[in-house]
Amino acid sequence: MIKSGETNSRSFPGIALNADLVITGGGLSGVCCAITAARQGLKVVLVQDRPVLGGNSSSEIRLWILGATSHMGNNNRWAREGGLVDEILVENTYRNPEGNPIIFDMVLLDKVKKEPNITLLLNTAVYAVEKKDATTVSSVKAFCSQNQKEYLLSAPLFCDASGDGVVGFLSGAAFRMGAESREEFGEKFAPSATYGELLGHTLYFYSKDTGKPVTFIPPEFALKDITKIPRFKTFNAKDFGCRLWWVEYGGRLDTVHDTEDIKWELWKVIYGVWDYIKNSGDFPEATTLTLEWVGAIPGKRESRRFEGDYMMKQQDVIEQRTHEDAVAFGGWSVDLHPADGVFSEKPGCNQWHSKGIYQIPYRSLYSKNITNLFLAGRIISASHVAFASTRVMATAAYVSQAVGVAAAVCKEKNILPADIFNKGYITTLQQRLLKTGQYVPGLVLKDSQDLVQSAVITASSELVFKEFPGKPLLKPLTLSVAQMLPLQKGEVAPFVFHADATGNTELEVELRVSSKPGNYTPDITLAKQTIPLHPGRNCVDLRFNTSIENTAYAFVTFMKNPAVELHFTEKRVTGMLSVFNSVNKAVSNYGKQTPPEDIGMEAFEFWCPQRRPEGHNIDLKYHQGINLFQAENIRNGTDRPTSAPNAWVADWNDPQPRLTLKWTAPQQISTIDLFLDTDYDHPMESVLMSHPETVMPFCVRHYRIKDAAGNIVAEKKDNYQTHNRIQLEQPVITDTLIIELEHPSANVPAALFAVRCY
Known part of the structure; x- marks a missing residue:
């Protein structure tokens, strides 16, 4: 029994925690930063003011995670983010292909709790900052609403991943809110005051079918006149969750301090919309539907953006500018929304895509005036227009992984965040990031400690692609x-393809490439052929009589003709796919981007894959053979397709694919890294959408590793992850490693992007 007499005052229990890095904000960005830093050896405190992790991706808000892949609706091939973002999305797809947001909460909590270096504080809000001097944070104060404890969290380094930038704001870090003028950065897409300077908040709802009639009596505060929403005729009984992303409000208000007012207006809209669906009589199919869930806190898009030593701008995104300190990439469209949101007469968004992915510089990831404060998530140093692309969750989390590794470099070198760039450690940071699976366009891993670099590599077979069997x-x-x-590089040899025609017709075929290395926008036509077809089956010898200047992806393009059936195949190969000139309205893709002349955007066509089980390859034959799937690729420093597949792929008919690594003298090996193909082209939306498979069809499921004597050093069954790190209990000393793989299926040959040994 606890019994207390009267006293003049009391205080809540106080707990002081010291760490190497304190991260405020447990959204996807904070989670990825925390786990990455912890795996780099830092002691991390992760402070989250909600009961679950994930922020906008959590069950409290239920927005799907997207980034450069953009629902497969742009020309960014193999662009899913790497490292921990990839690990989480692959894990969720395996455990949760139905997109259940509760299960996704579990995935994130499980990932964080597995890390012994992370102290997780849920339901704990940072409310004050203490400073050592004018430019240095020494600690933050936080309060937990559930256990009534106060925390004093001290560290040499802090990371603000809170979305609203609470630590940055309280510490005095320079920030901006709202849009810059066109003149400040020469951004032609900078919005007018009429359009509005801030993106608003959104609340979602879920419905379910009970199988029996359900009545709905709306609350008094529900919107009575649905016609106040100009797009009200687009509401239907089937859409729910983040498909209703455009139910947005608050862009004319203070999106930090007016959040509760914004929430009430959104509740008014949601319950008014449901009243309209249930009680207007226009939706008889809604008779048995009930509201299953309504969001209680809004999903925020924009509030404060903080100033770093470099501020990204529209030109960085659209022109795909390069940076010597690149540590991440983005690829979502420049996606602005009218400030009036759901009450606007304008379309719910205004999206313009770049022709490919773009680099994100390290100098945008720390405060320019608070020396020990990293910036992560959507608050990084970017103009309002550039932010319109960098703000999406997978991109925001990807830059946060770079912060996690940067913090480790700072601790080891006893330096501050800006010193990594100013004192010449940026290459150290970049190379360390690449080792974790963080792809950065234009960078290649050069790891002198990797024993594979000095090995002689042989393979049981190497695919030389000539045809699909x-x-x-x-x-x-x-x-x-x-x-x-x-x-x-060089002359393009003849192709052979088959087509069945219903009558005499012509088929237009083109050979296209991209105007920029590493892009997959087929905007240059090298050659064209108009091929006459007769009724029935046609076997066509296709000769373009041209050449390509450098090894790159080419597009053998067949123009639409409904009178023709083309021959496709169920076979799939790492680093090869088909793309279609199709429409994806979810990302403002109407087959071709045709922007106005005065907004600084480019016109081009969209050529995008189809989701499996569709998206079959065209059954082409190339008798000269494509010899780009060699075993040497496993040490070329690039772990995904770029201008080439960058993978070893075994021959279709190899019964037991294997790689052999041999050294001139025995090596001591403690760690082996394998990077496998989990299809970086599949976006793996985390909630609402389902996926065609739990394991990507290119992923090797079973492998074993043997030493020179044939002893099994490691074995894995039922693998589904990209990065397999094998930490041996006892180091092995051998002059040979043999890696035996099984083909994922009869339709897909075994493939491996990288092997590294330490």
């Missing part, structure tokens, strides 16, 4: 389609 599929050419093939 097996029986073809016939599919009508109702959309223009292109087969992406990695072609070596």
Whole structure:
């Protein structure tokens, strides 16, 4: 029993915690920063003011995670973010292909709790900052609403991943809110005051079918006149969750301090919308539906943006500018919304894509005037227009992984965040990031400690692609389609393809490439052919009589003709896919981007994959052979397709694919890293959408590693992850490692992007 007499005053229990890095904000950005830093050896305190992790991706808000892949609706091939973002999305797809937001909460909590270096404080809000001097944070104060404890969290380094920038704001870090003028950075897409300077908040709802009639009596505060929403006729009984992303409000208000007012207005809208669906009589299919869930806190898009030593701008995104300190990439469209949101007469968003992914510089990830404060998530140093692309969750979390590694470099070198760039440690940071699976366009891993670099590599087989074996599929050419093939520098040899025609017709075929290395926008046509077809089956010898200047992906492009059935195949290969000139309205893709002349955006066509089980390859034959799937690729320092597949792929008919690494003298090996193919082209939306498989069809499921004597050093069954780190209990000393793989299926040959040994 606890019994207390009267006293003049009391205080809540106080707890002081010291760490190497204190991270405020447990959204996806804070989670990725915390786990990455912890795995780099830092003691981390992660402070989250909500009961679950994930922020906008959590079950409290339920927004799907997206980044450069953009629902597969742009020209960014193999662009899913790497490192921990990839690990989390792959894990969630394996455990939770139905997109249940509660299960995704569990995935994130599980990932964090597995890390012994992380102290997690849930339901704990930072409310004050203490400073050592004018430019240095020494500690933050936080309060937990559930256990009535106060925390004093001290560290040499702090990271603000809170979305609203609470630590940055309280510490005096320079920030901006609202849009810059066109003149400040020369950004032609900078919005007018009429359009508005801030993106608003959104609340979602979920419905379910009970199988029996359900009545709905709206609350008094519900919106009575649905016609106040100009797009009210687009509401229907089937859409729910983040498909209603455009139910947005608050862009004319203070999106930090007016958040509760914004929430009430959104509740008014949501319950008014549901009253309209249930009680207007226009939706008889809603008779048995009930509201299953309504968000209680809004999903925020924009508030404060903080100033670093470099501020990203529209030109960085659209022109894909390069930076010597690049540590991440983005690829979402420049996506602005009208400030009036759901009450606006304008479209819910104004999206313009770049032709490919763009680099994000390290100098945008720390405060320019608070010397020990990192910036992570959507608050990084970017103009309002550039922020419109960098703000999405997968991109925001990806830059946060760079912060986690940067913090480790700071501790080890006893330096501050800006010193990494100013004192010449940026290459150290970049190379360390690449080792974790963090792809940065234009950078290649050069790891002198990797024993594979000095090994002689041989393989049981290497795919030389000449054709897809097996029986073809016939599919009508109702959309223009292109087969992406990695072609070596030089003359393009003849192709052979088959097409069935319903009558005499002509088929237009083009060979296209991208105007920029590393892009996959087929905006240059090297050659064209108009091929006459007769009724029935046609076997066509396709000669373009041209050459390509450098090894790159080429697009063998077949223009739409519904009178033709083209031969496709169920076979799939790492680093090869088909793309279609199709429409994806979810990301403002209407087949071709045609922007006004005065907004600084480019016009081009969209050629995008189809989701499996569709998206079959075209059954082309290339008798010269494509010899770009060699075993040497496993040490070339790039762990995904770029201008070439960058993978070793075994031959279709190899019964037991294996790699052999041999050294001139025995080596002591403690750690082996394998990077496998989990299809970086699949966006793996975290909630609401389901996925066609739990394990990507290219991913090697079973492998074993043997030493020179044939002893099994390591074995893995039922693998589904990209990065497999094998930490041996006892180091092995050997002059040979043999890596035996099994083909993922009869339709997909075994592939491996990288092997590294330490």
